[in-house]
């Protein structure tokens with residue numbers, strides 16, 4: 001089922017939660033709404049679900065407007081499944097009863113069979129007669145997912161579905177959810193503030209800020225070609241170096257970087273990715289000194305002082321051998337991967 005927002009604006013009194021948002025989600029596509037707290041992600045989800053009506057603009061399901069005052073389709077009529085951050089399970093119902101709850105319109109026998117199939121699909125067959133309080137967070141999340149997908153909704157809307165899970169469990173449940181979404185073929189929107197969640201699960205990421213869409217693209221597009229410093233910072237902890245544009249380039253203590261399209265004399269920010277700095281022996285490339293080195297397992301977190309920079313460069317690299325703090329080294333920066341943005345473009 002396709003889902004589209006056309007010029008949607010949503011106001012709550014003085015607050016504009018969404019401003020002229022347009023987005024089309026293709027049938028079966030998985031889209032992540034990514035952004036900081038308060039940027040309007042949940043509001044967009046609530047509009048799709050039909051629990052909110054837009055102040056202006058349209059919501060379309062399968063090409064049909066479902067948001068117009070005279071043609072407003074109620075949430076339960078939209079064929080939309082919902083999964084919330086807190087799972088929203090009924091505490092007095094068992095797992096089986098919770099999942100059956102979403103299957104209105106089925107006769108008792110087929111509701112039971114369908115519920116049990118969905119429960120088995122998320123690996124909880126043995127817990128079908130348990131109550132939510134007897135389950136771990138990950139198990140409760142799986143029940144919520146089973147309840148949402150059991151009626152085979154055309155659209156699945158998920159609001160921060162993994163945020164209550166600890167790191168390790170989160171990875172597992174996220175991968176399971178991705179597999180299940182693919183299998184059901186539901187058009188899915190997942191709200192998250194975690195870029196890794198978005199990159200791992202979504203076909204396309206919609207980066208939002210203050211009620212507007214900043215950029216739409218695949219995880220790789222957003223990571224490699226962010227449209228602004230704001231978008232860039234969302235996906236990478238860069239070392240940022242300020243400079244002034246002179247003759248189409250920014251001169252910095254670590255080199256000169258092309259700044260196409262930036263005005264002569266304007267302030268710019270040069271962004272260097274921590275994993276694209278390579279250490280070479282002293283005397284080669286750019287001279288630097290190791291300020292600190294922290295072993296993190298797969299990589300080392302290294303701070304490098306460079307003459308002329310007021311803050312050390314951050315590098316995340318694998319340091320073989322016995323490089324020590326205080327040691328003089330050379331550094332080689334993959335310059336074609338360096339990004340340059342106008343300063344203040346946040």
Ligand SMILES: Nc1ncnc2c1ncn2[C@@H]1O[C@H](COP(=O)(O)OP(=O)(O)OP(=O)(O)O)[C@@H](O)[C@H]1O
Nearest residue numbers: 012015016017035036037038039040041042043044
């Ligand atoms: N019912 C409401 N009444 C008043 N203001 C609201 C209402 N719902 C949302 N807002 C405001 O609209 C803005 C967007 O909120 P929304 O919940 O959509 O953001 P979000 O990106 O989902 O944030 P979070 O990640 O914290 O859930 C916020 O400023 C919020 O305070």
